Amino acid sequence: MDNLSNPDENYDLGYQPSPSSLDQNDQSTTETPGYSTMSGDSFVYCRTNSETSAFCETISDQSCSGEASPSCWPDLKSGVHNQAVLTRLGMKQHKNVIADDKSDDQEALDAELELMKERFSKLLLGEDMSGSGKGVCTAVTISNAITNLYATVFGQNLRLEPLNPEKKVMWKREMDCLLSVCDYIVEFVPAKSQNLQDGTAVEVMASRPRLDIYINLPALRKLDTMLIEILDSFQDTEFWYAEHGSMSSNSTRLGSFRRIVQVQRTEEKWWLPVPCVPPEGLSEKSRKHLRHKRDCANQIHKAAMAINSSILAEMEIPESYIATLPKSGKACLGDSIYRYMQTAEKFSPDHLLECLNIASELEALELADRVEASMYTWRRKACMSHSKSSWDMVKDLMSDTDRSDKNHILAERAESLLFCLKQKYPELSQTSLDTCKIQYNKDVGQAILESYSRVLEGLAFNIVAWIDDVVFVDRTIRDQDH
Numbered sequence: 001m002d003n004l005s006n007p008d009e010n011y012d013l014g015y016q017p018s019p020s021s022l023d024q025n026d027q028s029t030t031e032t033p034g035y036s037t038m039s040g041d042s043f044v045y046c047r048t049n050s051e052t053s054a055f056c057e058t059i060s061d062q063s064c065s066g067e068a069s070p071s072c073w074p075d076l077k078s079g080v081h082n083q084a085v086l087t088r089l090g091m092k093q094h095k096n097v098i099a100d101d102k103s104d105d106q107e108a109l110d111a112e113l114e115l116m117k118e119r120f121s122k123l124l125l126g127e128d129m130s131g132s133g134k135g136v137c138t139a140v141t142i143s144n145a146i147t148n149l150y151a152t153v154f155g156q157n158l159r160l161e162p163l164n165p166e167k168k169v170m171w172k173r174e175m176d177c178l179l180s181v182c183d184y185i186v187e188f189v190p191a192k193s194q195n196l197q198d199g200t201a202v203e204v205m206a207s208r209p210r211l212d213i214y215i216n217l218p219a220l221r222k223l224d225t226m227l228i229e230i231l232d233s234f235q236d237t238e239f240w241y242a243e244h245g246s247m248s249s250n251s252t253r254l255g256s257f258r259r260i261v262q263v264q265r266t267e268e269k270w271w272l273p274v275p276c277v278p279p280e281g282l283s284e285k286s287r288k289h290l291r292h293k294r295d296c297a298n299q300i301h302k303a304a305m306a307i308n309s310s311i312l313a314e315m316e317i318p319e320s321y322i323a324t325l326p327k328s329g330k331a332c333l334g335d336s337i338y339r340y341m342q343t344a345e346k347f348s349p350d351h352l353l354e355c356l357n358i359a360s361e362l363e364a365l366e367l368a369d370r371v372e373a374s375m376y377t378w379r380r381k382a383c384m385s386h387s388k389s390s391w392d393m394v395k396d397l398m399s400d401t402d403r404s405d406k407n408h409i410l411a412e413r414a415e416s417l418l419f420c421l422k423q424k425y426p427e428l429s430q431t432s433l434d435t436c437k438i439q440y441n442k443d444v445g446q447a448i449l450e451s452y453s454r455v456l457e458g459l460a461f462n463i464v465a466w467i468d469d470v471v472f473v474d475r476t477i478r479d480q481d482h
Contacts, residue, residue: 119145139447142178143438146448149174150455159241159273160234160466168228175224178448182213185445212314213445216307220452223300227459230293238286239470241273275470281478287471294467301460305426308453311446312430317376318440321433329374329410347413349420364425368418369432375414376433382407427461 123145126135135141153171157163163171191206208214282290330338340352358364382405422428430438441447 137442139442139444140439142181142444143447143451146178146451146455154459160237160470162232162235163228179217181444182217182448185210185213187211210445212449216449220307220449220456223304223456226296226300227456227463230297230463233293238282239275239277242276243273275473277474277477282474287474290467290471294464297460297463297467301457301464304453304457304460308450308457311450311453312434312437315437315441315446317433318436320440321436325373325377325380329377332370332374332377341410341413349417352417353420353424361425361428364421365428368421368428371414371418371421372431372433375411375418378407378411378414382411
């Protein structure tokens with residue numbers, strides 16, 4: 001029973017708390033080039049989203065072992081023992097100072113422990129603090145936790161500079177905690193065969209990490225490390241940033257930088273810092289460094305996007321989305337697009353996109369939703385002749401469908417049009433189907449891979465955009481001198 005008197009001795013956190021991770025009231029709303037800001041609880045997931053949230057949901061594998069049952073409780077006569085038992089039950093009690101020589105580090109560890117217990121409880125409750133079981137599923141909770149953690153750590157990082165050391169530690173520690181769930185997602189495969197004494201042959205099964213996690217998670221961790229290294233490389237730079245509030249009326253030089261960078265940005269975002277370069281421009285060494293890091297970040301962006309797209313493609317299509325599909329693909333796309341897709345002998349999605357004259361990303365997203373809906377409408381019609389109607393088997397059925405079928409041809413053309421549209425507008429928010437998949441997904445492994453790849457994709461996109469701003473200002477300043 002001695003182990004109940006001092007519950008703090010049963011916990012070995014193994015890390016020092018960071019002040020950043022203790023601040024749950026730090027709410028800010030920022031926006032980086034090419035995407036919109038949303039709340040952490042929203043399911044409007046953006047490919048290049050760097051949303052800032054008030055808190056990050058994390059989990060901790062630090063759990064209480066050897067929890068005593070009520071029948072084994074001792075006769076508690078002192079306040080110290082009462083406090084220990086209530087702490088074991090997860091009840092929040094106001095702790096009194098037991099010893100005057102308790103160090104500040106121990107107090108910080110206790111505060112960190114309470115924070116991790118609170119976040120772990122939110123995970124188990126599915127973000128429903130009433131405890132009535134109306135919370136979201138575990139997959140959605142972890143997905144939100146990764147999204148909100150990213151927003152907390154990187155939401156206010158709007159320039160090319162090393163990440164704050166405390167936030168860097170916070171990101172690594174809490175992501176390791178969230179990703180540790182994948183260590184227990186396994187699949188069973190035949191390991192070896194052996195014969196029993198009676199001659200019966202049996203197969204012995206062994207567990208291994210699930211294939212999608214085994215392939216994608218190490219790759220995402222590597223991309224994560226590379227992005228942090230890219231930010232760390234911009235420590236002693238020849239360029240600097242000017243905040244909007246620091247620009248006075250007589251600061252003509254800084255004002256000119258703002259006018260220059262607004263030409264590069266699609267719309268005025270006055271809250272973003274403005275890159276500034278020396279009057280003679282950047283040195284060749286600095287420009288070479290920027291080009292190299294931009295190429296690296298761009299490749300990381302493509303890799304993260306590919307992983308994210310593959311995970312989304314493997315997710316089941318929710319019944320709620322199927323119920324909203326139109327009866328006719330023509331009605332969804334419109335007469336002009338449908339006529340071109342139906343009559344063209346050699347379908348060219350690039351030519352069709354040029355003819356449409358898409359004026360904004362919002363129009364491109366609306367078109368993507370319509371094309372995707374029509375694609376699944378035609379696939380459904382193409383598979384109607386099969387006795388199996390389950391949407392889980394659509395991909396298998398499409399392989400058996402007659403390639404000359406009209407609906408099959410239209411579905412393939414819609415798929416190619418959607419692919420070209422996403423290639424032309426890589427910063428688009430995720431489509432209605434992707435958002436619906438994330439919202440109703442119940443596979444924890446897929447939820448972790450999707451959200452992790454999505455936030456890395458957003459960070460890589462931001463780095464490319466920040467480098468483009470600096471390069472654009474440098475090129476403009478040098479052209480003005482000539």
